[in-house]
Amino acid sequence: MTTLDTTPPPEAAGGGITVADLRIGLTARPDVDVVDDIDLVLRPGEVVGLVGESGSGKTTVGTSLLGYTRAGAMIERGKVLFEDSDVLALPWQQVRRLRGEEIAYVPQDPASALNPSIRIGRQIVELMELRGLGTAESRLQGARDGLAEVGLPNDDEFLRRYAHQLSGGQVQRVALAMAFLPKPKVLVLDEPTTGLDVTTQGMVLQTMGELCRSHGVAALYVTHDLAVVANIADRVAVMYAGQVAEIGDRDTIFAHPSHPYTRALLDSIPHLRQARALSGIPGRTPAPGSRPGGCRFHDRCAFAVEACAEQEPELRERGPGHEVRCLRAGEIGDWDISLGTVPDADPQRAREVILDIADLGVSYGRTQVVFDVGFDVARAEVVALVGESGSGKTTISRCVGGLHKEWTGTIGFEGRPLGHGSRKRSAADRKRIQYIFQNPYLSLNPRLTVEQIVKRPMELFGIASGTEATDRVAELLEQVALGPAVMRYQTNRLSGGERQRVAIARALAAEPDLLVCDEITSALDVSVQGSIVALLDELRRTRGISMLFVTHNLALVRSIAARVQILSAGRVVESGPVADVMDNPREDYTQRLLANSPRID
Template sequence: MSTPTRSTNAPSCSVSGLRVVLGRGGPDVVDDIAFDVAEGEILALVGESGSGKTTIATALLAHTRRGARIDAGTVRLDGRDLLAAPPREARGRRGSEVAYVPQDPAASLNPVMRIGRQIREVLDVHHAGTPAERDARVREVLAEVALPGDDAFLRRYPHQLSGGQLQRVAIAMAFTLRPRVLVLDEPTTGLDVTTQAHVLATVRELCARHSVAAVYVTHDLAVVGELAHRVAVMYAGRIVEIGPRERIFAAPAHPYTRALLVAVPSVTEPRVLEGIPGSAPSPGRRPSGCRFHDRCAFAEAECAEHEPELTAVRSGTSGAPDRTDDAGPAATGDVPVLTATGEVPVLTATGDLPVLMRCRRADHVRAQPLEFTVAAPVGTGRPEPVLTVRGLTARYGNRPILHGIDVEVGRNECVAVVGQSGSGKSTLSRAIGGLHEEWNGTVSFQGTPLPPGARSRSRELRKAVQYVFQNPYLALNPRMTVGRIVRRPLELFGLARGADATRRVHELLGQVMLSPAVYDLRPDRLSGGERQRVAIARALACEPELLICDEVTSALDVSVQAAIVSLLEELRASRGLSMLFVTHNLALVRSLATRVAVLSDGLIVEEGPTADVLDRPSAAYTQQLLRDTPGRADEPVGEGA
């Protein structure tokens, strides 16, 4: 294989030989990580929960989670190694050279500090400019993220902003000192499609305008398809495939990448979502040879013996080698694109780059076309209602949120509720679940009226109607182990005790694709996606008849999401489980829901069978949601689009 020529311009960020381990001499969390990111380029890190994405993201700031440490490697920012810097110097370079945008800004922003003061604090800590210049910079950076910079907005507290506004404040804080490198950790998780589109446009524009290199950690491959220039696919602490976005999406060379793409839902057709069998191995439990071989549909006996090196695959399926000469402007934009050859990262300005991966059967894998199974159409009849909501009007204090909502969920039916942030989706689900008591109207379960508060409901009703929260970081008791969290409802409702309860907990963990090793761990040792799966297992432990899901898949990678959807579909078929599914993911709605209700400003503006609403939307609001959905921006939507 010929070697790409090295550009005279150094990359903004260069990672080589990065290894992060647990404790001293413990197993690796990530190892052998090498990549470059150029000015203005966005590199996406994708993979299942626990693959090491966030570990790499935090290591780019010379930081690790509790219990882990950086054991080897370099992270060079404009040629200077951040990992070798003294602690004081490293702290000074964080924020000024490399900045971080967290997954949950509501948890990372100080709730008792006004927005303007929090942004100004970044400038104060780094002694940037005069006091007057700092005040001006705060207003300037808010304008860059399309937020008002007036005194009234600067005086607001975080709880007075929407989720999209909070995320843009976090981006503004990251861009305040105009860093060279930006690390974004799932910044659009939990956002509706319209807010997500605005946030992504902000990131794209600011990176291009200020020539910022960005590392974008995400599990949302639809977002990657619209935002990233290159993609690095992570599995079990390794980069298993890296290359230009359009080439990896069109012809994935690694079986793992292929399996992830097959698990992606489509808003245009109801696909049968297929999760990857088994679960990703945790540090210390990874198999010999190729780390994916025990879950791989293409594996041979030799795959278990030797771990393959990161090498270039051949172009297409013709057998011609990848070109590495200067082939003109980059296909992904007017920015340099970087890649790696073996262990050495190199920079090149060509758009025709090799895809690098770890698989001895890459040529065979790429020769197989990607195939998606389309689900059979669901019946159009209305089943007997399990949940009936009539004239529901909800408020927070004197502020009305919902205005006369009517909705039904039939037995063995999934009804999706979609809409932008602030439309009232979560208020509706919380009122039904007994978590919000300020409402009027009628909510009935199997003909029995439900009192507003959960504490006023009978034990049988609390068991039958279960709620899964959106935020897995706040939904689990941090003092309890995973085993105890899932075991508690079994004991509380008299479903199992002793050894029988332990066995049942392990079964539930397996159903949500969690390793038995998490049984004795506390939530702080788990990723966001793993925590959400624990919350789902806890709800399923009650053997509910109605499951209220509030954005439950927003923190899950596509493979686990597919497995959860498959599990919920199985429970619908075997136990007649009914679901009210609140989500912003319209593609997931297509594969899961039988009917969909579109909520806007506390009113249902459109309701009907899923195919009718998504294929022939009558409301302008629904049409806009579909236009903002990743992958649908250029497609005609509805007759009035």
């Protein structure tokens, strides 16, 4: 990905916003903190990345800059200093005026910030009316200028569109345009590129970086993706369990991380230049009220000693502008970015083809979206489908999984043609090809227990029932590193990564030969992504399962797949062994995808 110019403008010497000794607790349990001991300084023209796993308190800190906490939480102490005023001490009327005008917020899901029943142009004009910006005559031109500034069309046709008529990247840039129109001095960006393809993500990041630096805006970029932060942030703060574990300038954090947690996160990230044996971080981030004593990370830390469980560390200076909350920060040696690298998959090994696709054309009604696609998948092999949103990769995977039936050409499984749609396939074929969906929050029935969810395919395909099925569920949950303790849980008690593991266990319950994985790690923490990729690779090696892996993450492809198909506008534009395609891309489209992929190596 093209690294942005991260030099703050000359005016960055003063202004910005400062968070001092912030503590946010639970209203029902005043002794329990959500975040604690938070000190941050955001300077004009500077982007500070706030990173960590889900549950670390990142969003809580971000929204506190606007004087806001979610229901059930309260600000117990601390200051948010903005232009010589403490935002937390101001009357609510003044705080309300600050929000949006002086301190703006861009949410993770920009679609939720736009009214689906109002045209884009009218929404922007309405914002300017609400904020008293411009005159009645000049507001429409202001809307056009705002859209142009974020690289969007500003003609009448675009202004007449509704939010659902825009792509994800366009919606995100409309949200950015609306955030920048009042010319705020501080911007809080809450995971604004999660789920976007790499090209769209690259455009959005480029736009954000340029706007923040050209307007002298102090920005806090909240995310779980360290590779993105490496390409946009000037400084990085790493959070764990409600506290800042490490903070420093970008180059120091990525070249010389000193906290074991920062290192563990970096070790979970795939690299574009070399395959890695990915692994997650054992355990999970503790919730407020269940955090261990001493160092909050010690029960997951490979470097912990007895003192770590007894003494709570403070942030200590490791170098100029570099602070670490770790008792052993000076004792654990240097970090190696090459840790965990492995040889690329061998494309010359003998291949026993299990899935063969030829001349595939796919339509939605009268509109054809996939054209003449052909490739194959061998036993115990992972083939990746990669491309931008709308390239056809999920459509192809749905045809293979029997979820879409309007296609031409042939899809062969072990030399036999598959029917168009699951209803025209045998029970044996439906059993042997299992689909894992992108969103585990929607793909699992919230009314059923984990045991009932995983047991269902066994009963449906006559594999096992009763006690035998229950025992098999326990075995599968062990295989996906959950354990039988979650069998009685409903899915609302599980994190996103744990739900995705349940979805994998459900697919494995059918004893499949082919898994179709549709963007199954796109919204997960990098540590959870690492553990799931490690799990899938173990299944491939030990059980000989083949996989069709749909993703827009090219670095992840390097670590999991043997072959890759690059898709654009419904056509395969480049294909071959992963190492060949990524090291020597021939097509401009592939080169652009690689250039826009965030990287730390």
